[in-house]
Amino acid sequence: MTQSSEVHLTSRPQGNPVATDFEIVEVNIEDPAEGQVLVKNIYMSVDPYMRGRMRFAKPNELLMGGAVGKVVASNNANFAEGDYVSNGSGWREYFLSDGADLSKVDPSLAPLSAYLGVMGMPGLTAYGGLLVTGEMKDGEAVFVSAASGAVGSVVGQIAKIKGGIAIGSAGSDDKVTQLAEEFGFDHAFNYKTADPLEELRRGAPNGIDIYFENVGGAQLEAALTHIKPYGRIPICGMIAHYNDGDTLTPGPRNLMETIYKFVHLKGFVVSAFEDQREQFVQDMSGWLSSGQMKYHETIHEGIENAPGAFMGLFTGSNNGKMLVRLAED
Amino acid sequence: MTQSSEVHLTSRPQGNPVATDFEIVEVNIEDPAEGQVLVKNIYMSVDPYMRGRMRFAKPNELLMGGAVGKVVASNNANFAEGDYVSNGSGWREYFLSDGADLSKVDPSLAPLSAYLGVMGMPGLTAYGGLLVTGEMKDGEAVFVSAASGAVGSVVGQIAKIKGGIAIGSAGSDDKVTQLAEEFGFDHAFNYKTADPLEELRRGAPNGIDIYFENVGGAQLEAALTHIKPYGRIPICGMIAHYNDGDTLTPGPRNLMETIYKFVHLKGFVVSAFEDQREQFVQDMSGWLSSGQMKYHETIHEGIENAPGAFMGLFTGSNNGKMLVRLAED
Numbered sequence: 001m002t003q004s005s006e007v008h009l010t011s012r013p014q015g016n017p018v019a020t021d022f023e024i025v026e027v028n029i030e031d032p033a034e035g036q037v038l039v040k041n042i043y044m045s046v047d048p049y050m051r052g053r054m055r056f057a058k059p060n061e062l063l064m065g066g067a068v069g070k071v072v073a074s075n076n077a078n079f080a081e082g083d084y085v086s087n088g089s090g091w092r093e094y095f096l097s098d099g100a101d102l103s104k105v106d107p108s109l110a111p112l113s114a115y116l117g118v119m120g121m122p123g124l125t126a127y128g129g130l131l132v133t134g135e136m137k138d139g140e141a142v143f144v145s146a147a148s149g150a151v152g153s154v155v156g157q158i159a160k161i162k163g164g165i166a167i168g169s170a171g172s173d174d175k176v177t178q179l180a181e182e183f184g185f186d187h188a189f190n191y192k193t194a195d196p197l198e199e200l201r202r203g204a205p206n207g208i209d210i211y212f213e214n215v216g217g218a219q220l221e222a223a224l225t226h227i228k229p230y231g232r233i234p235i236c237g238m239i240a241h242y243n244d245g246d247t248l249t250p251g252p253r254n255l256m257e258t259i260y261k262f263v264h265l266k267g268f269v270v271s272a273f274e275d276q277r278e279q280f281v282q283d284m285s286g287w288l289s290s291g292q293m294k295y296h297e298t299i300h301e302g303i304e305n306a307p308g309a310f311m312g313l314f315t316g317s318n319n320g321k322m323l324v325r326l327a328e329d
Numbered sequence: 330m331t332q333s334s335e336v337h338l339t340s341r342p343q344g345n346p347v348a349t350d351f352e353i354v355e356v357n358i359e360d361p362a363e364g365q366v367l368v369k370n371i372y373m374s375v376d377p378y379m380r381g382r383m384r385f386a387k388p389n390e391l392l393m394g395g396a397v398g399k400v401v402a403s404n405n406a407n408f409a410e411g412d413y414v415s416n417g418s419g420w421r422e423y424f425l426s427d428g429a430d431l432s433k434v435d436p437s438l439a440p441l442s443a444y445l446g447v448m449g450m451p452g453l454t455a456y457g458g459l460l461v462t463g464e465m466k467d468g469e470a471v472f473v474s475a476a477s478g479a480v481g482s483v484v485g486q487i488a489k490i491k492g493g494i495a496i497g498s499a500g501s502d503d504k505v506t507q508l509a510e511e512f513g514f515d516h517a518f519n520y521k522t523a524d525p526l527e528e529l530r531r532g533a534p535n536g537i538d539i540y541f542e543n544v545g546g547a548q549l550e551a552a553l554t555h556i557k558p559y560g561r562i563p564i565c566g567m568i569a570h571y572n573d574g575d576t577l578t579p580g581p582r583n584l585m586e587t588i589y590k591f592v593h594l595k596g597f598v599v600s601a602f603e604d605q606r607e608q609f610v611q612d613m614s615g616w617l618s619s620g621q622m623k624y625h626e627t628i629h630e631g632i633e634n635a636p637g638a639f640m641g642l643f644t645g646s647n648n649g650k651m652l653v654r655l656a657e658d
Binding site for chain 2: 052216235236237238241248249250251252253254255256257258259260261262263264265266267268269272
């Protein structure tokens with residue numbers, strides 16, 4: 001028997017999530033039965049997509065999300081004590097698993113926390129969204145919004161690795177500086193104070209080939225206006241719309257731009273890229289060790305701070321991947 | 330020397346085009362020089378896409394558009410007097426050509442006027458937009474707006490020929506009746522009085538695979554909500570937005586639906602389908618002669634009525650392809 005804390009959603013958020021939407025609950029976890037393992041989570045992830053799921057949450061639902069943990073007791077021949085595993089059972093300290101939802105990760109290729117960032121879901125989202133859904137060809141001009149985030153910063157860096165032009169937007173001048181100076185973007189701007197269309201014209205005078213969409217709103221409109229014929233818009237997220245209540249924010253007024261320019265908008269989620277995962281792990285670990293790929297993490301300590309970490313996503317309080325450390329390794 | 334009337338645009342329309350935006354001008358056409366032919370137009374087409382081009386018209390510009398005519402004098406070895414040719418020089422009675430912009434048409438395969446409709450640009454737009462851009466597979470459920478129009482009615486009929494479900498919307502109860510009774514749509518509704526989402530649920534309880542977009546607005550939102558995973562939205566036009574002034578109408582509020590459903594929105598114009606034209610002519614003439622493909626025409630008489638025919642497109646006064654007959658054959 002192991003005592004564990006976990007986070008429940010006590011009410012569906014109205015607009016931005018607030019502290020009273022969440023509750024920390026103490027539970028007892030049984031010892032693993034035949035075929036089971038007990039996992040102690042070390043890092044858990046908070047991501048904007050979780051907000052979308054909360055629209056459909058049942059009363060007092062235990063939240064789910066990506067995590068990386070360690071097998072601390074095993075009754076399953078496929079896992080040994082001490083194995084590190086990525087899993088979809090975040091928002092809790094311990095859990096039992098039959099192993100089906102666990103993937104072993106190799107801490108010698110990258111730090112454990114990176115498996116929730118560049119080596120994990122956000123990294124594969126960026127990689128597949130840009131190269132598979134976005135069909136980026138070497139040398140193309142790529143604009144990405146929320147560019148200092150866990151996905152966006154990888155998108156821009158891959159665009160550079162592929163010989164392209166990287167343009168990024170973020171919500172503070174500090175982040176904009178970071179995009180240009182640390183992540184090597186060719187052009188970056190603060191979407192809160194700059195005009196996105198002017199900035200795109202400055203960063204890519206001949207037009208953009210790809211807009212990697214994370215935000216929605218005015219940036220999507222600017223991208224539609226400035227995108228080249230046959231341009232592609234992989235739609236990864238629209239964080240500007242996630243906290244819409246019953247009154248939804250209108251979409252772009254210039255969707256007609258797609259017609260004469262043969263532009264494609266393509267919704268996707270990371271599950272589409274399982275076939276590319278092996279190549280992704282190989283490419284990304286190579287880029288990490290060569291220093292071509294950089295990343296930042298904002299790490300909160302302790303499960304009691306998980307709701308606050310999640311809420312911070314919507315106020316831009318993170319710098320890079322937002323994580324919560326649940327335990328020492 | 331031949332006297333000819335032609336239509337000029339005297340001012341860029343503000344919102345819906347009005348009669349005073351147009352002027353009929355009398356001109357004299359020289360006899361054909363070496364290498365030239367003189368064409369007498371018999372039918373000309375008016376189409377919604379022309380409204381878009383008018384945003385960029387020069388002062389007093391001679392309008393352009395599809396037409397079918399007859400060679401009445403030839404100094405070009407490739408064309409004989411009496412040849413029928415489709416051309417891009419509508420909005421005028423006569424014109425000179427070096428032949429580069431003319432395509433001979435075969436009046437034994439279909440009536441001459443059909444080369445401006447089902448056998449011409451609108452037909453190829455429907456065919457390519459549904460089968461190439463929309464990637465329709467046999468048996469899929471297809472929703473098309475402006476379904477009684479020259480493009481929409483062909484989209485629905487091809488969907489039926491391919492074993493699918495055809496759902497269409499139109500702007501009057503008479504047109505809705507025609508969709509169901511003449512064109513064989515499985516379900517049809519009046520978008521002015523019905524709720525599009527409810528109608529889609531009624532017509533395709535399991536969801537639609539394709540929304541062939543001609544209109545924009547509430548119908549696009551309903552389609553995004555009711556489209557199945559991996560659905561496709563070929564964007565042919567957005568007639569609801571064509572007469573937007575400086576204040577553009579907002580786009581769909583639920584573009585986020587694309588993400589988890591992997592939906593693709595794909596702008597296109599008919600020029601993409603030149604490679605399919607031969608197959609199209611063969612398929613379409615076969616469907617016409619077998620009676621599987623029906624069409625309607627609204628024909629105005631005389632070039633002086635061409636502006637009125639064009640304006641009628643935006644008030645829904647046409648039933649099927651809107652044409653102007655400029656001369657007897």
